[in-house]
Amino acid sequence: MARDERPKGGIRADARRNRAAIVRVTIETLRRNPEASIPEIAAAAGVGRMTLYGHFPTRAELLEAALADALERGERTLGRLDLVGDPRDVLVQLIDTSWVLVDESRALLAAAQKQLPPARIRELHEQAEARVRELLTWGQGEGAFRADLPVDWLVSVTHLVIHGAADEVAAGRLTPDDASRVIRETLLGAFTRRDTGDS
Amino acid sequence: MARDERPKGGIRADARRNRAAIVRVTIETLRRNPEASIPEIAAAAGVGRMTLYGHFPTRAELLEAALADALERGERTLGRLDLVGDPRDVLVQLIDTSWVLVDESRALLAAAQKQLPPARIRELHEQAEARVRELLTWGQGEGAFRADLPVDWLVSVTHLVIHGAADEVAAGRLTPDDASRVIRETLLGAFTRRDTGDS
DSSP states (O other): OOGGGSOGGGSOHHHHHHHHHHHHHHHHHHHHOTTOOHHHHHHHHTSOHHHHHHHOSSHHHHHHHHHHHHHHHHHHHHTTOOOOSOHHHHHHHHHHHHHHHHHHTHHHHHHHHHHSOHHHHHHHTHHHHHHHHHHHHHHHHTTSSOSSSOHHHHHHHHHHHHHHHHHHHHTTSSOHHHHHHHHHHHHHHHHSOOSOSOO | OOGGGSOGGGSOHHHHHHHHHHHHHHHHHHHHOTTOOHHHHHHHHTSOHHHHHHHOSSHHHHHHHHHHHHHHHHHHHHTTOOOOSOHHHHHHHHHHHHHHHHHHTHHHHHHHHHHSOHHHHHHHTHHHHHHHHHHHHHHHHTTSSOSSSOHHHHHHHHHHHHHHHHHHHHTTSSOHHHHHHHHHHHHHHHHSOOSOSOO
16 A cells, blocks of 8 residues: 555554654664664664665655654744743743754754755744744844844844854864853844944 | 876966866856756857866866855955954955855855765865954954854854855845845844843
């Protein structure tokens, strides 16, 4: 039976558990070894290679499912951020939450970027991006973030800086311990209007 | 005779002119059509396809030569920036110069990124990066740029923000006319210490 014809409710419980286990270990396995093979990922999930291929016929499909899963978990965490109080404090919370997730899933994202088209990667990020846009729009309205830069641009800069920090950590040019502070200071600096031209 | 054994002085003048013409039109041709084929690039340079293949046996070699050429031109322009006066003004000059070049060569860089390993792309950027690092280190020493962020990070952010703006322009989310201002405001904001915590 072709994969697309199989109704979701028809997957037996153990198959669902296997699928979830495979998706979850993929991120961790790639983190330890970005070149991890499909048999290695299957072994880490405690399933046979054929079981893995039954769920994910290609490496691209596995990476896409793992990335979607990581982003959903992020979305659940970001969804708990309340847009109340000082927008700068909420931005700091968002940065700290996102950084942990991006740092954990850096190897997965790098692997996915090699296999999936950029438009698909962007699509997967859409919900998280909407959450960031909502926060930044609110902060601009509150006068906490500069409104002379388009909100789309602030969203892009947030993404670039957090992912850029992950790349710098991977390259050994930034320590993981320092990354969160560096991201925070960079974004708050960029998004907060300077009150004096000179100082 | 193998390519590497051929002494540079032995290339005849017209072959040298052909090579230079091919390299120069590559950037412009890709800008009009990022998918431009080798025969189209040869036609734009006014040479035959076999002449082009004689200089650049693969698409990757052509893209590498064109990217190296664009970066050398950038380096010559950046090399004229004097590190005197207010570091913020020199940063603005550097941004304006770099932006024109990055915007012109966006399609070339995207094509090169598909064909060349990231380490090679980074290597080609090394001289331009050294110039940016020199300016930012000087500005930190002068107290114009915040010194609580590592200079390597400031270099990365400069690169990310300029290239990110080029991607946003390509995606239609930022107008080319607004890009230079947006880059400038973002980087000056990020690199300039906020004097007051709240305002």
